[in-house]
Amino acid sequence: MVHGQIMKYGVEGFLIIRNSLMNMYCSMGCLLEARLLFDKSLCLDLISWNCMITAYGRCGEVEAAKDLFEKMPERNLVSWGAMIDGYVMNGEFSEALKLYNDMQVSGLKPDAMTLNVILGTALVDMYAKCGCINVALDLFDGIHHKDVILWNAMIGGLAMHGYGRDALELFFDMRRHGTLPNSTTFVTVLSACAHSGMVEKGIGIFESMKEYGVEPGIEHYGCLADILGRAGRVHEAEQILSNMPMEPQASHWGALMAACRTHNNIEVGERVGKHLISMEPHDGGRYILLSNMYAAVGRWEDARNIRREMDRKGAKKETGCSSIEKDGSLEEFVVGDTTHHCSREIYEMLDDLERAMKMPGIAQDYSPIDNLDSS
Structure with a gap:
């Protein structure tokens, strides 16, 4: 109603009025309306830009805030602070520190x-x-x-x-x-x-x-199911995921599947595993986990059938990969890779570890599950 009266009296074009309107819409979380005013303005000042950047950051739209920040014709301390605050509020702390450094380079003192x-x-x-x-x-x-x-x-x-x-x-x-x-x-x-x-x-x-x-939200229900699953209460965890008010993600079912494997609950694990395969039919890891569960309880034929189904659908398991930063450079390690410049030393170390694990007092898992013949 207020905006309507402003338009009726023809004062929307005044910069101070337009900035106040933008601030009003931003305060109410109406970013589309605020951005429309921003884009229609023929004249913008620092207050206009800072208002939008602050609003985007507080609403979690950091990329939109960054886009405006980079397009600003000029910046002041409030501009830098709003962008940095946006990164911090959304957990992007490394970006916040980088921007803080850029601010210092620009000559501004915080x-x-x-x-x-x-x-x-x-x-x-x-x-x-x-x-x-x-x-x-x-x-x-x-x-x-x-x-x-x-x-x-x-x-x-x-x-x-x-x-x-x-x-x-x-x-x-x-x-x-x-x-x-x-x-x-x-x-x-x-x-x-x-x-x-x-x-x-x-x-x-x-x-x-x-x-x-x-x-x-979905992440809270997922955490609750994880709490129950890790404690072995997999039936209750399954009920949480099945009855939550939003559709659970594959990662939630995957965590429950892992809990079933840990606590050797084939009843729930079988249901969850088949559901996961129906959700992600080309993810080889889902087939392997269910196959492993069958093998763990001696259901070898079921285990082979799952492996055959995996082959028929062309599902692939992602190759294991890890990385570490050393002296400012990123080192990446891939299962079975021999192209790394230190691969000889790496495999020698792995051999030493394997020999050490065979010493008395070291418990080992000799499960032949991953070598299961699927032919």
Whole structure:
């Protein structure tokens, strides 16, 4: 109605009015309407550009924010801060640090707020992901004004490295400090519960989400199913995935399939495996996992039939590959590859490891599953 009155009186073309309208639409999350005003404007100033970049970053559309940022005819500290904040809010901390460096190169000096957003959250996240948990915690404790993004970074770092109970305790500290958890917070906390075997805690946290105004999404249901699956409660996990209000992804069923394999539950595993194959008929890994389950319980004919079906459909299993950064360069290792410049030394080391594993006291898995004859 307000916009309609502005158009009626013919003042929409005034820059201050147009910027206010854009800010109004951005505040309501109506980015299409705001962008339409932006694109129609014959005259734009820094406020116009910064408004749109900030809105895109806060709504998770980082690429759109980046596109506008790169097209800006001029930038000020607010422009750089808005783009950096967008990266941080969406977990792209390395990009935030890179942009911070670019800002310094451009000659702009960051203010205290910009430094807090970048160095506070990005460094905590970096050290936590690298496994330097004590360093990350020291940095985290030294930051006085903690927002939900910083809490999420620290909780996620603890969860990633197996400190599930510490992650859960930090989650409770977050609530005691008056910071409301968001959707990302619950993903990290539920993941921590899954990897630490805290089943009842995880279920309780999942059920408490709506108390904080957070509606469980597909990732939260997936975490809950993972919590139950890892604990061997695969029937309950199957029910969660089957009855969730949205369609589960293949990755969710795959995690449940792996849990069935771990806990040797052929009943649920067979159902889930066949469902996975119907979802991804050209993914060879799905056939192999089900074939392995059959072989583990002595159902050799079923195992061979699955391998034959895999061959008939031309499904391929992705070749195993890993990579590591060393002295600034990326080294990649592929199963069966002999082209690497250190392949001789690598295979010699693998032979040494194999010999060491055959020493007394080392438990080995001699399962011949992967060599199963499918002819």
